[in-house]
Amino acid sequence: MQVAFSADNAPADEAPYYLPSGNEVEVFTAAYRQHLPLMLKGPTGCGKTRFVEHMAARLGRSLITVACHEDITAADLVGRYLLQGGDTVWVDGPLTRAVRSGAICYLDEVVEARADTTVVIHPLADHRRELILERRAEQLTAHPYFMLVLSYNPGYQSVLKDLKQSTRQRMVGIELGYPPAEREHQILVREGGVSEAQATDLIKLAQAIRQLDASLLPEVCSTRTLVSTAHLIQAGLSPRVAATAAMLQPLCDDAVVQQGLREVVETYLPA
Amino acid sequence: MIHDTGAHHPLRLLAAAVVGRPVSISYLLDPAAAAWTDGDRIYLPGALPAGECARALLVQCALLAGGAMRVVGLRTLVGSIELRQRFLVLEVERCCGLIESRLPRSFLDALSIYATGASSESAEMSLQIAGQRKRLPAPPTWFGTVKPWRIMRQNLQGSQRKLNEQKLSQLESRISAIEDDAPDDDEDALKRNPFWKLFSSPLGKDGLFSRFMQEIFDMQSSPDKASADSGAEGSSEMVSGRAGRQMRDIANALRSSMQLTIPSALMAAEGGAHRYPEWDCEKQAYRTDWTCVEEVTAGAETPVFDVATLASGVDRPLQRTLARLCLGFRRHSGQRQGEDLVLDPLVRLAVDLRSGHSGDERIYSSSLRTRRDLGVLILLDTSSSTLESTGSDRVFDRQAQAAWRLCRSFDLLGDRVAMYGFHSWGRTLVRFQHLKTFDEPLGAAVPARMGKLSVAGYTRCGAAIRHASNLLNTHAGTPYKLMLLVSDGFPYDDQYEGQHASEDTRKALEEAAADGVACLCLSIGSDADRARLLQAYGNTHFLAVGDVTELASRLRGAVEKAVAAASRIRRVSESGRRVA
Ligand SMILES: Nc1ncnc2c1ncn2[C@@H]1O[C@H](COP(=O)(O)OP(=O)(O)O)[C@@H](O)[C@H]1O
Ligand SMILES: [Mg+2]
Numbered sequence: 001m002q003v004a005f006s007a008d009n010a011p012a013d014e015a016p017y018y019l020p021s022g023n024e025v026e027v028f029t030a031a032y033r034q035h036l037p038l039m040l041k042g043p044t045g046c047g048k049t050r051f052v053e054h055m056a057a058r059l060g061r062s063l064i065t066v067a068c069h070e071d072i073t074a075a076d077l078v079g080r081y082l083l084q085g086g087d088t089v090w091v092d093g094p095l096t097r098a099v100r101s102g103a104i105c106y107l108d109e110v111v112e113a114r115a116d117t118t119v120v121i122h123p124l125a126d127h128r129r130e131l132i133l134e135r136r137a138e139q140l141t142a143h144p145y146f147m148l149v150l151s152y153n154p155g156y157q158s159v160l161k162d163l164k165q166s167t168r169q170r171m172v173g174i175e176l177g178y179p180p181a182e183r184e185h186q187i188l189v190r191e192g193g194v195s196e197a198q199a200t201d202l203i204k205l206a207q208a209i210r211q212l213d214a215s216l217l218p219e220v221c222s223t224r225t226l227v228s229t230a231h232l233i234q235a236g237l238s239p240r241v242a243a244t245a246a247m248l249q250p251l252c253d254d255a256v257v258q259q260g261l262r263e264v265v266e267t268y269l270p271a
Numbered sequence: 272m273i274h275d276t277g278a279h280h281p282l283r284l285l286a287a288a289v290v291g292r293p294v295s296i297s298y299l300l301d302p303a304a305a306a307w308t309d310g311d312r313i314y315l316p317g318a319l320p321a322g323e324c325a326r327a328l329l330v331q332c333a334l335l336a337g338g339a340m341r342v343v344g345l346r347t348l349v350g351s352i353e354l355r356q357r358f359l360v361l362e363v364e365r366c367c368g369l370i371e372s373r374l375p376r377s378f379l380d381a382l383s384i385y386a387t388g389a390s391s392e393s394a395e396m397s398l399q400i401a402g403q404r405k406r407l408p409a410p411p412t413w414f415g416t417v418k419p420w421r422i423m424r425q426n427l428q429g430s431q432r433k434l435n436e437q438k439l440s441q442l443e444s445r446i447s448a449i450e451d452d453a454p455d456d457d458e459d460a461l462k463r464n465p466f467w468k469l470f471s472s473p474l475g476k477d478g479l480f481s482r483f484m485q486e487i488f489d490m491q492s493s494p495d496k497a498s499a500d501s502g503a504e505g506s507s508e509m510v511s512g513r514a515g516r517q518m519r520d521i522a523n524a525l526r527s528s529m530q531l532t533i534p535s536a537l538m539a540a541e542g543g544a545h546r547y548p549e550w551d552c553e554k555q556a557y558r559t560d561w562t563c564v565e566e567v568t569a570g571a572e573t574p575v576f577d578v579a580t581l582a583s584g585v586d587r588p589l590q591r592t593l594a595r596l597c598l599g600f601r602r603h604s605g606q607r608q609g610e611d612l613v614l615d616p617l618v619r620l621a622v623d624l625r626s627g628h629s630g631d632e633r634i635y636s637s638s639l640r641t642r643r644d645l646g647v648l649i650l651l652d653t654s655s656s657t658l659e660s661t662g663s664d665r666v667f668d669r670q671a672q673a674a675w676r677l678c679r680s681f682d683l684l685g686d687r688v689a690m691y692g693f694h695s696w697g698r699t700l701v702r703f704q705h706l707k708t709f710d711e712p713l714g715a716a717v718p719a720r721m722g723k724l725s726v727a728g729y730t731r732c733g734a735a736i737r738h739a740s741n742l743l744n745t746h747a748g749t750p751y752k753l754m755l756l757v758s759d760g761f762p763y764d765d766q767y768e769g770q771h772a773s774e775d776t777r778k779a780l781e782e783a784a785a786d787g788v789a790c791l792c793l794s795i796g797s798d799a800d801r802a803r804l805l806q807a808y809g810n811t812h813f814l815a816v817g818d819v820t821e822l823a824s825r826l827r828g829a830v831e832k833a834v835a836a837a838s839r840i841r842r843v844s845e846s847g848r849r850v851a
Contacts, residue, residue: 081622088626135628181372200376207373208288216287218710260284267285267325268375 018047018054019187021179028055031172032104037125037148042176045222048151051176052106061145062103064094068113074120077107078133090136095120099131102143110150124148126170178223181207187223192230198239202226205243205268209261217257221247239269282328286313289332289373293568293705296328306331306415309422310340327413329378330363337366340422342394347402348419354401355417360410361387361397385410547737549698552774562698562734569692569704571725575658576668578722581675588823590680596830601642609637643685646709646747648739649674652758653692653704654730661796666759667726673795673819674757675721682713687747690717693735694728697765701734709746731764732756732807733775736790740783752837753830754783756792761807773807780812781840789837791829795819811836 028051031038040048049065056063066077079093098105107113107121123130129142150171179187181203188199203226210220225247232242248261286294298317306315306327313331315324334340339362348355364387367374385408391397401407549561604613616634623630651674657667674690681688692704704724707717736754743752762772780790792808794815805813814829816822 075619080619081626083618083622083625088622135626197376204373204375211288211291211373212284213287213293216284216293257284259281263281263325264285264288267329267378270377 015055015057016050016053017190018050019179019183019190021176021183024051024174024176025055025058027172027174029059032059032147035129035144035147036170036172037150038172038174040149040151040174040176041154042151043178043220043222044153045224046176046178047223048176049106049108052104052149052151056104059104061147062101063106064098064103065106065108066094067108068110068117070112070114072113072117074114074116075135077117078120078131079135081135095124096131096133096140099124099140099142099146102145104147104149106149106151108151109153111152121148121150178206178210184223184226188226188230192227193234194230198233199230201239201269202229202243205247205265208264208268209247217251217261219251221251225250238271240265240271243269282315282324285325286328286332289329289370290336291370294332294335295565295567305412307418307421308335308340308415309418310335310338323413326378326381327415329374330367330414333366333370333374334362337362337369337394339366339394339397340417342398344395344398345419345422347398348417355419356410357401357407358397359414359417360385360407361389361391361400362394363410363414364389365391365394365397384408385414545738545741547734547741549733550775550778552771562701562731562737564701564703564734564738566691566703566705569706569720569723569725571723574722575724575726576665576671576722578718580668581672581718581721582679585683586676586680586823588820589676589826590683592823592827593680594684596645596827596834601639602636603639604636605633606635606637607633609635611636644749645681645751645753646687646743646749647677647681647689647753647755648743648747649678649688649690650735650739650754650756650758651690651692651706651724652694652730652756653724653726653728654694655727656730656763657759658726666796669795669819670757670759671721671724673793673822674755675718676819676822677755677757678707678717679713687749688713689742689746691739692721692724692726693730694726695731695734695764696728698731698734698767701731701738702728703735703738709748729764729767730758730762731767732758732762732772733767733779736776736779736783740779740786740788740790743788744786751834752788753834754788754790756790757795758792759794761804776807777809780808784837784840787837789830789833791833793822793826 028038032055040051042048052065053063066072075093077093077095079091079096081088081090083089092100095105097103110117120131123132124142125148129146131140131142132138133140178184184206185196185199185203188194188202189196192199194202206221206226209217212220228246229239229242232246233239237245243265244262248258248265251261252258282296283294286296295312297312297314299314301316304314304316306313308314308331313328313335315328315331319327348358363382364385367379367382371379387405387407389397389400389405389407391400545564546560547562547564548557548559550556551558603609605616613634613636616631620630620632620634651670653667657670658665660666678688678690687709688707689709690706692706693702694704695701704720706720706724707713711717736756739754739756743754762776764772767775783790790812792804792813794804794813796816796818804815811832814825816825
């Protein structure tokens, strides 16, 4: 089971850096105040996780993140009995802990999870705000500060289609994309620690690569890969070497495309 | 078989990134040539040092992205180098400004010294300013050049009458008989030729063009007689054979009105060009590097068919029969029975039983034949012969609908699917119009591209099969590979007929099978030429159905037969290789 606990019960006094692109901070805050669950849509690496971390800190709530994958089942979220010596002991899952303690529970990449997880999400996400612990024949009403946040990449097949329409309709949606050029520039300087000029070069390169259509390149470079490139430059690599390692290598394995992309990098970045 | 490794065209992605769509590049072998664009393709001197090459390319990319060559009134630039240079400087500045955010900093720095201060807002405005007296900087050589004449020639509209194969080959044989000694890009010499008057006459290009067409249709066995009979000003000179260059221009114009450009002998095509051999049945030997296949973006300006006619629902019967094709083993956990126990659910069951619950008994894993192991490439014939109608609709409509149905069904089943439209004009110009690559998801873009397919030209099957087989081998990544050729007719192209064409097609099928690719040619609702098709494809590789709905009952058997044949041939050729 891959469950990451971050800042459990310990709200940070300084929020992680997040530069908004639109009104997402206001929408998130309003949803939180109105006890509405939230779904974040957007491509990988556009800042969804960072945004949730930032908001949790800002709102003074602890954050429990579950990175979903295809083997995640309802029991992994809710909890289960474990064998201890000759006894069986109940252990709360991350979702149950969030429901009890009033934390923000973030199900990252929820589409990866098995469809049966939606069974537990339903009553939590609709007006009941209840979590049913079937094995314990227990029914928990969510703490008033509890908030459910889901994220997914709309490019992929979605289990969200399995969510009842009534539930979906109670969800608040925010669509995030890669930040506009000047914002992404600011993020690079602040997060990656590169100079203004180096950031400009990297942004131009990203703008160009993002023009390539899906027939040439199935994925494009994300804000995350730009930040990683900046970090490598900080660590002493040349911009070209850094971009090749952090931006190009993850994009694709096709040797011909790689060579073409190297040509692009050499045109945009100094050696 | 010779595959293009791509080592020769590394600039394709750079150009696509800057322009914002895929662009073809041709390399000019003449080291003194200047870069230029015809509004569609970029021509780049191949001998430039790497750094300068990128700069020259970026300029042409910007001109393309900014639509500089689409300007109305390009004609005024013919005949004056100075005017062309002034227009170029203005347009480079304007077009680069439009896409400034994605142009490299060093490039923009290099541009800054050629600032004009004219702030032109459109190509038309640049044309106007170029004609005024304002002082402008002279462009550096890396700005390349503008070739208005070549662009106009490309944009000539076709006439209503169709040019048939016989006329075209007649014309071509006559052109090849004419010595071409004048350098091709002497734009200014043109203006001195009487022929030029036709372009500048109030009648305009239509007049010129129809006159040419007339000329060609009425062409007689003796060129001299033809010229004697023709009273049209200028045109007599062209047909007489004395003005060879113009003749070639006409031929090019004719060809371009059929939406194509001829890669001249002086150019090596880039933009995803691949060379393949062709089988010469007379000599019983391969002609190496004989054909050239290019992947292009479907970009017809007027749609040939209505995308709304593509079925939107799921073809359940078809899907059901395809569901059992080519499956591999996959491990499934959570089974009630199987070869192996899985620890996690086993422990969970033990806990459940101990704590008084009934528990989940799916604690085994087992290997089941469920994995989709098939890669499918669908090749849709987009030659002009498919535009003929039999009964209520055209062959093309039916074939496009079938291709779309197949594409969707395989995709929904989880197979890897790619789809291209193919046609050709002679051996150097076999085109694959991109509809869907293996890696793209099947979205709305695919039918949109189908609506932009250009349907023209002929069918050089051998080259198409070789390229498709190459694509399947390099990009499908699945153990089973299937090529579905949705085509109405027999192999036919310029110097690709009869026995030569059938034998080359058969040879290409054999090569594909030896590479593990199963091929099936599907003919949908066109009875014509069934016997000839059978001759070219043989029983194992050919299936004719009356209409799309018949596919559900007959496709599976045919595919299985083709797959079996491919694996048989493959085994034979592999054991042959081992012996040798
Ligand atoms: N708006 C933003 N403000 C600050 N940093 C950002 C922003 N968007 C992206 N990032 C950077 O990109 C990285 C990856 O973002 P992340 O939140 O992990 O993406 P996602 O969850 O969407 O896959 C972050 O670690 C951060 O450095
Ligand atoms: Mg044909």
